[in-house]
Amino acid sequence: MTIDDAPREALRGGPRELLRWVATGAAVSRADLSRLSGLSPSTVSQRVEALINQGLLEETGAGRSRGGRRPRQLAVPTGGAVVGAIDLGAHHARVGTLDLSGRVVQARTLPVRIEEGPEQVLGSLLAEVAALAASPGDPTSAGPVSSASTADGDPGALRGLGIGIPGPVQHATGRIVSPSRMPGWNGFDVAAFCAGRVDVPIIVDNDANLMALGAHRTAHSELDHAVYIKAGTGIGSGVISSGRLHRGAQGSAGDISHCRVVADPAPLCSCGNAGCLEAVASGAALVTALREQGVTVSDLTGVIRLIDDGDRHATALARQAGRAIGEILAVVVNFFNPQVVAIGGRLADCEPLLASMRATLYERCLPLATQTLLIERVAASQDVGITGAAHLVIDHVVAAN
Amino acid sequence: MTIDDAPREALRGGPRELLRWVATGAAVSRADLSRLSGLSPSTVSQRVEALINQGLLEETGAGRSRGGRRPRQLAVPTGGAVVGAIDLGAHHARVGTLDLSGRVVQARTLPVRIEEGPEQVLGSLLAEVAALAASPGDPTSAGPVSSASTADGDPGALRGLGIGIPGPVQHATGRIVSPSRMPGWNGFDVAAFCAGRVDVPIIVDNDANLMALGAHRTAHSELDHAVYIKAGTGIGSGVISSGRLHRGAQGSAGDISHCRVVADPAPLCSCGNAGCLEAVASGAALVTALREQGVTVSDLTGVIRLIDDGDRHATALARQAGRAIGEILAVVVNFFNPQVVAIGGRLADCEPLLASMRATLYERCLPLATQTLLIERVAASQDVGITGAAHLVIDHVVAAN
DNA sequence: CCACTTTCTTCGACTACCGAATCAAGTCGG
DNA sequence: CCGACTTGATTCGGTAGTCGAAGAAAGTGG
Known part of the structure; x- marks a missing residue:
């Protein structure tokens, strides 16, 4: 079962937002929710009641008084329903379960060999999701977790599954469209494949x-x-416009990997062109370039270690990568004028790259566009992918009651 | 009086949309509107009644039957209220009045010397708007129109005024922010100035x-x-995202004029950098470049004539400009993935430029992004600016009843 | 014990929309 | 020329979602 469309509302005080406010601790009582959402107390009461009836919220006794009646505290039930999320990368996958407010319940990182093909890779990841969903939740778990299913607590029922793919995806159908670096995956219908194994919205x-x-x-x-720029083995970006994910006409919005940048010599890209951003500034490109300079390096982790150690070849490449990203991003910032640009992925922790990117951005953008622009690193980088996946799923599951 | 915010709704079957459907001839009856909007017949009836009471719509007898009862035809009243619009350019301004459905009632083009400063320029344009509003409308007028105020017909009351400025504008306040090529205009508060002379929303x-x-x-x-790319004396762009004008955080979205492009030699830009899109591909840049090659040319019109005549220097420059625009646009298309890219402004009629732009775009974009992308010329280029201005104003005037 | 605060619910009222029924006014086949 | 059928528009509850006012519940502080 696939879901075809984006959430239509979920913005102003929608059930999802109330849930999130409670989950993040921004709101503890109905009164808090009323203040935050701007909705009237009566409306909030109604909505909260509905959420409680759906089992998405529960009352957990009274809080401390602030000079008047004590608030009836609200919380997202633990051990309740969860959604599964898979953030597939080139070499690793982050797999987890999250509660219906979008908090990580359990998560672990698994090594992946993407070239084994979709059936193999997705098959084992799906099994892992099922195992996590069946095991009792440890809310603060971040590292690897035993997937042994013990008998205590009610194993949360899996309500949905979100999957992130490191390549172009037609979101409407769940099909992969001519990815680089994913041999054997072209045209594969991820949603259909998973729907055959897990009977939840995907x-x-x-x-x-x-x-x-x-x-x-x-x-x-x-x-x-x-x-948001994701700079890891590959390079991609995601766009939020008016508070919502912007996918564009074909769902390919944000795919800046094959934008041309100035580079000398311009390295050949897997797409057949030369000088693509991905061929200059991606993790894969850095590995290749270093090897061509005679440096022995195993993978992206090795490159990052070299940069951290101050290796000049590696650092120079990182700076070039930063400038290349900055160059493209400058056009994006001028054109789109966002409030924030944040960079995530494994290269985001690479200081020289970040510094060069920043410099290029400030140099090449309109002052008006950068004067209040935030340029940040993506926080909680490790779980941000599965969190996004879960949010997308929950938006549908909750909206559909 | 200034208006601070963008229209919140006006999208799904809002009063404005009904009006527009009638105005464009897409709908003639309530039944048509019901089919188009998806609203129930009863709702449409209600809305139409309200619009009629507001004087924004009128019944004009019965139409032809299609096998049943004849539709009661709807139309936008002529000779009714109008909004004024000014589309200011570097050398000319298009001034007009439009009815509340957004159709041009009267319009004329006036020569402008922008360096005379805002008071002078805006003063005379405001006078022209007032004159047009006071004179009886000739709905099909497109060229210069006598502004003599004859006594026949009810001169439509001016309900609002929209003004387009060829430079960065803080839309929220109506202030101009460090424009190129507009000496004496920096920081000028257009809205406040006009509000002192015309007592309508601006x-x-x-x-x-x-x-x-x-x-x-x-x-x-x-x-x-x-x-939408506007390539005239300067270069700018406008962005529609999810059906609405995207202004970005600072209102500077779409300002791609100072994005860097590869050019040899890289011409200096008025912003102090070299190789800005505006310094390579704008009309002003073409004039400058041709003169530097020793060609005697008076202005942009002269350049376009040279290109039409097949002058090889001019044509080469046009091609270079097209490639430069295409280069930036390629990043934009990859990033934003629009359904259509349209080019307007006086350079839009320049075939070599358009051809080069198209070629560059197809070469440098993801196939996924271009496979269904429309690349067009902006239609009805002359009045499109004042039409947009009027729409913006009407969205507020009608929404506010 | 009383005044006041804070929290939450109850109860109309209002708005926007829909659906079904109905009215209005045609076409068309016999 | 007369019904049967179509299409167009209105009327009239009914429903969903929201708000505001009032008030009940449960505190604090003097």
Whole structure:
């Protein structure tokens, strides 16, 4: 079962937002929710009642008085229903379960060999999701978790599944469209494949889109326009416009990996052109370039270690990558004029790259566009992808009651 | 009196949309409106009644039967209220009045010397708007029109005024922010100045934004995401995202004039940088470049004539300009993934430029992004700016009843 | 014990919309 | 020329979602 369309509302005081406010601790009582949402107390009461009836919210006794009647505290039930999320990367996948407010219940990182093909890779990841969903939740777990299903607590029922793919995805159908670096995946219908194994709503999207959604919901939910760059093995971006994920006409919005940048010599890209951003500034490109310079390096982790150690070849490449990203981002910022640009992915922790990107951005953008622009690192980078995936799923599950 | 915010609704079957459907001839009866809007017949009846009471719509007898009862035809009253619009350019201004459905009632083009400063220029344009509003409308007028105020017919009352400025405008306040090529205008508060002379709601925006809005409403209203390039003396763009004008955080969205492009030699831009799009591909840049090659040319019109005549220097420059625009636009298309890119402004009629732009776009964009992308010329280019201005104003005037 | 605050619910009222029924006014086949 | 059928528009409850006022519930502080 696939879901075809984006959430229509969920913005102004929708059930999802109330849930999120409670989950994040921004609101503890109905009165808090009323103040935050701007809705009248009566409306909030109604909505909260509905949420409680749906089992999405519960009352947990009274709070401390602030000079008047004590608030009846609200909380998101633990051990309740969860959604599953998979953030697939080139070499690793982050798999987790999240409660219906979007908080991570359990998560673990698994090594992945993407070239084994979709059936193999997705098959084992789906099994992992099922195992996590069946095991009791440990809300603060972040690292690997035993998936042994013990008998205590009610294992939350799986309500939906969100999957992020490191390549172009037609969000409407859940199909992968000519990805680079994913041999054997072209045209594969992820949603259909998963629907055959798990009987819950499934949403498939590009990994950068999910990172954008996750980061926006957790860190920038008050900002209308935001751009998130994911710089890892590949390079992608996700766009938030008017508070909502912007997918564009074909669902390919944010795919800046094959924008041309100036580079000398211009390296050949897997797409057949030369000088693509991805061929200059992606993690894969850095590995290749270093090897061509005779440096022995195993993978992106090795490159980052070299940069941290101050290796000049690696650092120079990182700076070039930063400038290349900044160059493209400058056009994006001028054109789109976001409130924030945030960079995530494994290269986001690479200081020289970040510094060069910043410099290029400030140099090449309109002062008007950068004067209040935030340029940040994506926070909680590790779980931001699965968080976005979960939010997307929950928006549907909750909206559909 | 200034208006601070964008229209919140006006999208799904709002009063404005009904009005527009009638105005454009897409709908003639209530039944048509019901089919188009998806609203129930009863709702449409209600709305239409309200519009009629407001004087925004009228019944004009019965139409032809299609096998049943004859429809009661609806029309936008002529000779009724109008809004004024000014589309200011570097050397000319288009001034007009439009009825409340957004159709041009009267319009004329006036020569302008922008360097005379805002008081002088705006003063005479405001006088012209007043004269047009006071004179009886000739609905089909497109060229210069006598502004003599004859006594026949009820001169429509002016309900609002929209102004497009060829430079960066803070839409919220109506203030101009460090424009190139507008000496004496920096920081000028257009809205406040006009408010002192005309007592109607006033909206000020960038000319490219208005072109975008006008073109989208008239030609692409069914498309969600669109980008419009205005290539005249300067270069700007306007963005439609999810059917609405996207202004961005600072209101500077779409300002791609100072994005860097590859050019050899990279001409200096008025902003102090070299290789800005505006310094390579704008009309002003073409004039400058031709003169530097020793060609005697008076202005942009002269350049266009040279290109039409097949002058090789001029044509080469036009091609370079087209490539430069295409280069930036490629990033924009990859990033934003619009359904349509349309080019307007005086350079839009320049075939070599358009051809180069198209070629660059197809070469440098993701196939996924271009496979269904429309690349067009902006239609009805002359009046599209004032149309956009009027729409913006009407959205407020009608929404506010 | 009383005045006041804070929290939450109850109860009309209002708005916007829809659907069904109905009225209005045609066409068209016999 | 007369019904049967179509199409167009209105009337009239009914429903959903929201608000505001009032008030009940449960505190604090003097």
